[in-house]
Amino acid sequence: MTSGADEDDDGALARRAALGDERAFTRLMRRHKGPLHAFARRHVGDPEAALEVVQESFVAAWKALGRYDPSRPFGAWMRTIVLNKCRDRGRRLLVRRLILGERSIDAPGAPDYADPAPGPEAASLRAEQLARLEAAIARLPDQLKEPLILTYLEGYSQQAAADLLKVSVKTVETRAYRARKRLADWMDKS
DSSP, X not given: OOOOHHHHSHHHHHHHHHTTOHHHHHHHHHHHHHHHHHHHXXXXXXXXXXXXXXXXXXXXXXXXXXXXXXXXXXHHHHHHHHHHHHHHHHHHHHHHHHHHOSXXXXXXXXXXXXXXXXXHHHHHXXXXXXXXXXXXHHHXXXXXHHHHIIIIISOOOHHHHHHHHTSOHHHHHHHHHHHHHHHHHHHHXX
16 A cells, blocks of 8 residues: 555544554654643643643543544644643642642652741632632633633634634634733622
8 A cells, every 4th residue: 555645644644543543543643742742841831741641632532533623733633632631730730739738749859848838828818819710711701711711821822822713813812802801800899
């Protein structure tokens, strides 16, 4: 069998992988693991944790291949999965920090001496403020929430967010501005 360009593109490899071709999926993983690791590392700040996130993402992708649309870029689809896994990890770490204080149980060689972080009252206040902000963000309509999260919380450029949301850059800019204004109003009132 001759290996043509069509057989090597991400869409064709994903179609073959969805039919159970593990070698095709392995090729996709090799092709995308480096950029996805860099993407995850920017979010989690730790190369080892980023590797875990990418591995979890590929497992999730393998299970979800039937839902992948080969007309869309595979890398963008994988970035969405990695982003969700980064968010999941962030939520888990937040819960751990709230329970254990500011020190992360994941930190290798975490010191045994007293934590110089703010005391329980300050941590509680910060957690309360974060919970209020998250609740306010959750109340936003999706059309305002999505551009805000992508551009301000996830660091996407307005162009990348526009491409992902299939709207214009101006729409992303306007909606993110309106979301921030609405959040500021809600936070001032509460």
